[in-house]
Amino acid sequence: MIQSLRIALKDLKSEFRTKQMLNSMLVFSLIVIVIFSISFGNLLNRSQIIGQLAPGVLWISFTFAGTLGLSRSFAAELENGCLDGLKLCSFNWNSIYIGKMLSSTILMITIELIIIPLFIVFFNFNIQGIHGLFIILVLGTIGYISVGTLLSALTVNIRTREILLPVLLLPLIIPILLPAVLATGKLFSGGNITDVFQEIRLLIVYDIIFFVIAQLVFEYAIQD
Amino acid sequence: MLSSESKKVNLLAVLTTIAIIVATGMIFFYLPQMTGGSSEVLGESFKIFYIHLPIAFTSYLAFFIVFVAGIMYLRSSNKKWDILARSSAEVGIGFAFLVIATGSIWAKAVWGWYWIWEPRLTTSLVLLLVYLAYFMVRQSIDEPETRARLSSIFGIVGFAAVPLSFLSVRLWRSVHPLMFGESIYGGSGGGLEGPSLILTLLVNFIAFFMLFATLFVYKIQNEELKEQVNDLKQSME
Amino acid sequence: MFADNVGSMDDVISVKNLSKSIGNHQVLKNICFSVKKGSTVAIYGPNGAGKTTLFKILSTLWTPTEGSVAINKFDVSTDSSNIRKSIGILSHETFLYNDLTAEENLCFYGQMYGIDNDILDKRIEYFLEKTGITYRATDRVSELSRGMKQRLSIARTLIHEPQVLFLDEPYTGLDQNAVNVFENILKELDSKKTTKLIVSHNIEQSFKLCDRAIILDKGKIVFDDLKKDISDVGSFKQTYKNLINS
Numbered sequence: 001m002i003q004s005l006r007i008a009l010k011d012l013k014s015e016f017r018t019k020q021m022l023n024s025m026l027v028f029s030l031i032v033i034v035i036f037s038i039s040f041g042n043l044l045n046r047s048q049i050i051g052q053l054a055p056g057v058l059w060i061s062f063t064f065a066g067t068l069g070l071s072r073s074f075a076a077e078l079e080n081g082c083l084d085g086l087k088l089c090s091f092n093w094n095s096i097y098i099g100k101m102l103s104s105t106i107l108m109i110t111i112e113l114i115i116i117p118l119f120i121v122f123f124n125f126n127i128q129g130i131h132g133l134f135i136i137l138v139l140g141t142i143g144y145i146s147v148g149t150l151l152s153a154l155t156v157n158i159r160t161r162e163i164l165l166p167v168l169l170l171p172l173i174i175p176i177l178l179p180a181v182l183a184t185g186k187l188f189s190g191g192n193i194t195d196v197f198q199e200i201r202l203l204i205v206y207d208i209i210f211f212v213i214a215q216l217v218f219e220y221a222i223q224d
Numbered sequence: 225m226l227s228s229e230s231k232k233v234n235l236l237a238v239l240t241t242i243a244i245i246v247a248t249g250m251i252f253f254y255l256p257q258m259t260g261g262s263s264e265v266l267g268e269s270f271k272i273f274y275i276h277l278p279i280a281f282t283s284y285l286a287f288f289i290v291f292v293a294g295i296m297y298l299r300s301s302n303k304k305w306d307i308l309a310r311s312s313a314e315v316g317i318g319f320a321f322l323v324i325a326t327g328s329i330w331a332k333a334v335w336g337w338y339w340i341w342e343p344r345l346t347t348s349l350v351l352l353l354v355y356l357a358y359f360m361v362r363q364s365i366d367e368p369e370t371r372a373r374l375s376s377i378f379g380i381v382g383f384a385a386v387p388l389s390f391l392s393v394r395l396w397r398s399v400h401p402l403m404f405g406e407s408i409y410g411g412s413g414g415g416l417e418g419p420s421l422i423l424t425l426l427v428n429f430i431a432f433f434m435l436f437a438t439l440f441v442y443k444i445q446n447e448e449l450k451e452q453v454n455d456l457k458q459s460m461e
Numbered sequence: 462m463f464a465d466n467v468g469s470m471d472d473v474i475s476v477k478n479l480s481k482s483i484g485n486h487q488v489l490k491n492i493c494f495s496v497k498k499g500s501t502v503a504i505y506g507p508n509g510a511g512k513t514t515l516f517k518i519l520s521t522l523w524t525p526t527e528g529s530v531a532i533n534k535f536d537v538s539t540d541s542s543n544i545r546k547s548i549g550i551l552s553h554e555t556f557l558y559n560d561l562t563a564e565e566n567l568c569f570y571g572q573m574y575g576i577d578n579d580i581l582d583k584r585i586e587y588f589l590e591k592t593g594i595t596y597r598a599t600d601r602v603s604e605l606s607r608g609m610k611q612r613l614s615i616a617r618t619l620i621h622e623p624q625v626l627f628l629d630e631p632y633t634g635l636d637q638n639a640v641n642v643f644e645n646i647l648k649e650l651d652s653k654k655t656t657k658l659i660v661s662h663n664i665e666q667s668f669k670l671c672d673r674a675i676i677l678d679k680g681k682i683v684f685d686d687l688k689k690d691i692s693d694v695g696s697f698k699q700t701y702k703n704l705i706n707s
């Protein structure tokens with residue numbers, strides 16, 4: 001466990017030093033949001049419709065930005081053969097998975113915390129259940145990253161990994177996107193945390209199931 | 225010169241053909257006319273249900289085999305499990321496609337749209353997408369052992385995603401205005417009470433399982449031959 | 462021609478009937494050898510002989526198809542975590558993170574091995590000094606020259622004081638300065654009874670380091686003898702050529 005923390009810390013240290021991933025993910029998710037709001041055109045002043053579309057847009061932008069980060073999560077370790085170095089000093093390879101998951105989750109949540117206020121301003125939202133929104137964000141992100149980290153490791157030695165990762169990832173995260181989008185929508189339209197209880201339950205189940213499965217198969221995914 | 229094994233397989237193929245003919249015949253000639261009762265709307269078009277349901281179950285079964293074979297492969301690294309997994313996936317993807325096709329045809333006849341975002345149908349779509357992704361994994365890797373290992377992992381994770389999709393799709397549909405009410409399948413329930421209907425459904429189930437089994441066995445034999453050819457090629461070098 | 466490789470109590474590495482298949486290709490065929498504590502063994506062989514595979518298995522990155530491999534009495538398939546603690550790998554890849562400084566890299570690897578912070582600080586200082594990078598310690602690895610990266614990589618390999626050292630083409634990419642540093646450090650390790658395994662193409666350079674030579678060809682050991690029984694480098698090279706071409 002301590003090893004996972006060290007790996008996560010190492011990742012975050014290099015990331016926040018160069019901010020390469022952080023910047024490109026931020027800009028990318030902003031662009032996605034802007035393009036969507038342009039394509040909505042004159043629907044923007046009809047709050048009823050926007051209220052239903054906006055949560056989807058938000059999560060799509062997170063998902064796309066996330067695939068950028070995930071595709072580099074393990075690929076970055078290929079430089080100088082670091083992945084082998086990491087495998088040699090990690091006594092249990094699952095700690096690599098947990099470490100990578102931690103660092104990607106923190107990176108994603110950082111981006112979400114920057115994007116959400118901008119998003120609220122862009123679409124003129126008025127949010128009551130801010131705690132609820134935070135819970136949904138964290139749970140949704142954990143589920144997304146737990147599958148994403150596994151697939152990032154799975155595709156790391158494949159030549160076409162950049163194209164392959166999103167194709168593999170998106171069908172698997174449908175069960176997490178649906179409740180996350182639903183709950184976000186409810187919270188945007190004035191609901192509070194008790195209204196999204198069912199979604200939270202489903203997200204927790206998803207997070208646990210995929211985290212456990214990933215633990216069981218991860219070692220096989222990074223053998224090369 | 226047929227070995228006894230391929231004779232058995234041929235016999236299975238013949239039996240499957242008969243079963244399919246009997247099952248289809250029962251749908252069109254044995255079933256009583258679906259008039260009146262609780263679901264007048266369904267009428268003739270409802271008959272596709274007897275094909276649709278067994279196909280759907282079979283496609284889930286196929287993916288379950290991919291899942292189990294994946295676990296077995298990771299535990300043993302034995303090539304035969306990979307052959308099993310990919311054969312099942314290949315036949316399964318055909319069935320998954322048929323589920324969508326028959327589902328849409330039915331939807332068009334009953335509701336006038338080819339597609340409705342109904343939980344079961346949407347889950348089948350997710351299943352198809354996961355299958356497609358599974359083959360993307362296989363296609364992208366040249367080295368047979370890596371391919372077997374990584375596709376096993378994806379098969380396991382993918383299988384877990386499907387039931388969860390069903391749960392979340394159901395949650396999603398239940399909050400949106402439901403176009404067709406809860407009686408999408410429930411309405412037809414009344415029609416299914418008759419023994420002749422249940423018998424027809426049962427025979428169709430057996431027929432489609434047999435169809436799956438036949439295709440599966442042929443596919444496995446095919447893949448085994450491919451492996452043998454590859455081995456021979458290797459040993460020629 | 463074969464050295465006395467019957468297992469004994471002070472064996473650090475013992476490989477028994479090791480085979481490894483990748484796909485249908487058997488890369489290693491029934492390899493048997495053992496290495497005594499403190500000795501230095503050089504493994505030679507043409508490309509595709511299975512040297513890299515052997516190293517990957519010894520270093521727990523790959524698992525054997527058949528046979529058993531034990532390092533410090535720990536089995537590679539069942540007790541890999543204990544092995545990882547006691548081995549160090551110096552390869553032509555540096556395993557260094559470009560965006561971290563030289564010091565941070567050593568610190569990361571040291572902490573991963575669970576070294577106490579005050580001991581680690583001293584070791585980092587010592588190794589930076591030893592490899593002559595102290596004055597660049599706070600520079601990012603990406604800013605260092607190739608030779609410096611290689612020297613830092615030597616420090617990285619030794620930070621947890623491994624009992625067994627795997628040197629995979631250690632001379633590749635080393636400049637003259639780094640070669641001196643490298644050979645000095647190796648001499649020092651001899652006094653600590655560190656066991657070393659070297660894989661190299663460069664027979665000339667690596668032969669002087671070892672006290673035993675193994676030649677691997679097509680997945681089999683075709684030669685295994687102590688250096689004191691081999692007259693000189695020239696005759697060893699001749700033997701190597703004869704064995705590989707036959």
